[in-house]
Amino acid sequence: MAAAKKPKKANLDKDELLDFYREMLLIRRFEEKAGQLYGMGLIGGFCHLYIGQEAIVVGLEASAIEGDQRVTSYRDHGHMLACGMDPKGVMAELTGREGGYSRGKGGSMHMFSREKNFYGGHGIVGAQVPIGAGLAFANWYRGNDNVSFAYFGDGAANQGQVYETFNMASLWKLPCVFVIENNKYAMGTSLQRGSSTPELYTRGAAFGIPGEAVDGMDVLAVKAAGAKAVAHCRSGKGPYILEMNTYRYRGHSMSDPAKYRTREEVQKVKDERDPIDHVRELLVGGKHATEADLKAIDKEIKKVVIEAADFATQSPEPELSELYTDILAEAN
Amino acid sequence: MAINILMPALSPTMEEGNLAKWLVKEGDSVESGDILCEIETDKATMEFEAVDEGVIGKILVADGSEGVKVNTPIAVLLEEGESADATPSTAPATTEETTGKTTEEITEETLTEAEAPAATAPVASTPVEQDLPAGTTFKSQTVREAIRDAMSEEMRRSEDVFLMGEEVAQYEGAYKVSQGMLDEFGPKRVIDTPITEHGFTGIAVGAAFAGLNPIVEFMTFNFAMQALDQIVNSAAKTRYMSGGQMTCPIVFRGANGAASRVGAQHSHDYASMYAQIPGLKVVMPYSADDYKGLLKSAIRDPNPVIFLENEILYGRSFDVPEIEDYTVPIGKARIWREGDDVTIVSFGIGMQYALEAADKLAEEGISAEVIDLRTLRPMDTETVIKSVMKTNRCVTVEEGFPVVSIGGHISATIMQEAFDYLDAPVINCTGKDVPMPYAANLEKLALVTTDEVIAAVKSVTYR
Numbered sequence A: 001m002a003a004a005k006k007p008k009k010a011n012l013d014k015d016e017l018l019d020f021y022r023e024m025l026l027i028r029r030f031e032e033k034a035g036q037l038y039g040m041g042l043i044g045g046f047c048h049l050y051i052g053q054e055a056i057v058v059g060l061e062a063s064a065i066e067g068d069q070r071v072t073s074y075r076d077h078g079h080m081l082a083c084g085m086d087p088k089g090v091m092a093e094l095t096g097r098e099g100g101y102s103r104g105k106g107g108s109m110h111m112f113s114r115e116k117n118f119y120g121g122h123g124i125v126g127a128q129v130p131i132g133a134g135l136a137f138a139n140w141y142r143g144n145d146n147v148s149f150a151y152f153g154d155g156a157a158n159q160g161q162v163y164e165t166f167n168m169a170s171l172w173k174l175p176c177v178f179v180i181e182n183n184k185y186a187m188g189t190s191l192q193r194g195s196s197t198p199e200l201y202t203r204g205a206a207f208g209i210p211g212e213a214v215d216g217m218d219v220l221a222v223k224a225a226g227a228k229a230v231a232h233c234r235s236g237k238g239p240y241i242l243e244m245n246t247y248r249y250r251g252h253s254m255s256d257p258a259k260y261r262t263r264e265e266v267q268k269v270k271d272e273r274d275p276i277d278h279v280r281e282l283l284v285g286g287k288h289a290t291e292a293d294l295k296a297i298d299k300e301i302k303k304v305v306i307e308a309a310d311f312a313t314q315s316p317e318p319e320l321s322e323l324y325t326d327i328l329a330e331a332n
Numbered sequence B: 001m002a003i004n005i006l007m008p009a010l011s012p013t014m015e016e017g018n019l020a021k022w023l024v025k026e027g028d029s030v031e032s033g034d035i036l037c038e039i040e041t042d043k044a045t046m047e048f049e050a051v052d053e054g055v056i057g058k059i060l061v062a063d064g065s066e067g068v069k070v071n072t073p074i075a076v077l078l079e080e081g082e083s084a085d086a087t088p089s090t091a092p093a094t095t096e097e098t099t100g101k102t103t104e105e106i107t108e109e110t111l112t113e114a115e116a117p118a119a120t121a122p123v124a125s126t127p128v129e130q131d132l133p134a135g136t137t138f139k140s141q142t143v144r145e146a147i148r149d150a151m152s153e154e155m156r157r158s159e160d161v162f163l164m165g166e167e168v169a170q171y172e173g174a175y176k177v178s179q180g181m182l183d184e185f186g187p188k189r190v191i192d193t194p195i196t197e198h199g200f201t202g203i204a205v206g207a208a209f210a211g212l213n214p215i216v217e218f219m220t221f222n223f224a225m226q227a228l229d230q231i232v233n234s235a236a237k238t239r240y241m242s243g244g245q246m247t248c249p250i251v252f253r254g255a256n257g258a259a260s261r262v263g264a265q266h267s268h269d270y271a272s273m274y275a276q277i278p279g280l281k282v283v284m285p286y287s288a289d290d291y292k293g294l295l296k297s298a299i300r301d302p303n304p305v306i307f308l309e310n311e312i313l314y315g316r317s318f319d320v321p322e323i324e325d326y327t328v329p330i331g332k333a334r335i336w337r338e339g340d341d342v343t344i345v346s347f348g349i350g351m352q353y354a355l356e357a358a359d360k361l362a363e364e365g366i367s368a369e370v371i372d373l374r375t376l377r378p379m380d381t382e383t384v385i386k387s388v389m390k391t392n393r394c395v396t397v398e399e400g401f402p403v404v405s406i407g408g409h410i411s412a413t414i415m416q417e418a419f420d421y422l423d424a425p426v427i428n429c430t431g432k433d434v435p436m437p438y439a440a441n442l443e444k445l446a447l448v449t450t451d452e453v454i455a456a457v458k459s460v461t462y463r
Ligand SMILES: Cc1ncc(C[n+]2csc(CCOP(=O)(O)OP(=O)(O)O)c2C)c(N)n1
Pocket: A073, A075, A123, A124, A125, A126, A152, A153, A154, A155, A156, A157, A183, A185, A186, A187, A252, B109, B166, B195, B197, B219, B223, B226
């Protein structure tokens, strides 16, 4: 069992770094815009933002190949953008419009894309974990090279079905990367108050699944750990657990009393560990890019996000006849 | 270009809030993500962050302002170098009339139920047939407070009663139902669990077998699906399987049914599903007094009781009798309004539509008798049959799905026991036969409405 040692940094590649910067920034700006639209009443229900956790999906997607699948919880906007789904379609689902990925029927928590092998967007804590292993089962059954990524939170890591899944995934050597996004809180319950052992990467030990703790705020560390985990899975050795140490900057969902942690705690992470600032420093400090280059990227991203928001507010609501469609598939 | 920063909403139904504190001042440069100010309502606080970068040109709404309407400009943001006199455009770029706001409150996961508009119960619906002592006084209480009081009173009464669930202790409930309870009873009796519904439900069932009286809160009943096996296979069936030796005195409670815009996995009404299971009692009250009296009876009941609450009703106020140890018996319906032309049978939030419809029908000269079942298992069909024998017509109202519904069961019962009294087929008004859609317009269509109840009554009365 690998202990929580720091994985070796992947070699610095300027273009890759710029891509990471661009992708993480897209998620952050997209989420800020979503928060704003929510404040204006254009998004309803629950809306869980991914701000602070961007490096995880971006770093892991670097190891994904065509055909790999991913599945996650309700905190899903970042995962969708990172696997290449269209920001317009994601935002329009948040506003419940016809142009959304689920044509307005799913909302923020329930979105899917067969094309991008994104299997949701699940509202029930922990339910996506066996589903992720099931996607891996299909890969194993078909004998292809693909792996699946099953993302879940530190709170979800206590659900019983996670351990049933671990046992079978290991028993059958399913190519599944279990990604625990440990942002330290499950709603208002801190990790310490909900978990008898806080080292979540060891949770597969009883089932013989290797696990590793990773600095989830460092996109290069994430990428390196992801590459290792994926190689393990693709080579037929079975599942792998990555515990990503991260932090959510915003409330659990839109309104959150924010009394379970101090503003100083949040500010400290923002100041010292921000994943986007980190890459910005690598780029500028390493003379791979100038401030002006990054400003140009900021501008470009801003435009993408504004276009997504415009699309999401202009796309019409679904036709009323849609109420009764999509309940069952037609046999053919 | 200068832009207006607008007062945000903390929830889709928030209309106004207080601007508690500015964390920036005029002249400060801000970047997106910087916290601008704190917004609060009576139950929630939010840090409001900048989306655009620029300089705070003018603060339009001062610290401590109360009752600031959503979408009011609260500050002007200038671009670097722009003068403070620049006229703001209507910002942000995507401003548009807000769409699809539903009338009621949601917020499961906000750890605070927020600002539900305090709709008052329809006027003409002072309940009849309550056996209260003469001179009883009442106090106005929300459903939320009534539930808390019922639990606290029973916990004072017996050391064996305890509360467990997600966020019930330190956070006083995701919907603020258990306010003050951790302080009063301590962490041994008000217990925060991890997110492990199947596990903690099983633990509570075991504790009940051993003679304790657990109250298990599900944040919402959608999550009780994780625990359904322990509820049905262990809690409900063990007394029978043990030949009457074992008891399972436990209450499973929490929000059930649709809130607002939370989609298919968070909007399910489980009333008819639980009502099907022998070995369970199933209660689904409407008004705060019944919430209180029935929950106290449920906690004392020696059987597993499913107590189905409603998020939209949590913030609503009703008159609760100021009687020491006020209980309401499980298994008895309540007549809210007497009438001659039609019997409307409902329960839970369905009562809102039933009573509204009865008020409107009265204006048209149709007199409806409105019955709140309150308990779904065992069901007081006697009260329903008696009423139908008088009115000869019946409409049922519920939010759940139409197939194998409570209304369907009532229709069958009336057909079997009062067939000769019926002047029209019974009509069931229900939620639609679809998973709950997210889109505002579709969600509205999926729910049962007052207009549908009125139309059904007109149809059975041939008007
Ligand atoms: C089975 C179930 N129980 C409870 C909930 C309510 N709920 C939604 S999110 C959440 C906290 C989950 O925390 P974590 O797994 O750490 O994920 P994070 O929100 O931090 O991303 C809870 C309790 C739910 N959706 N499903």
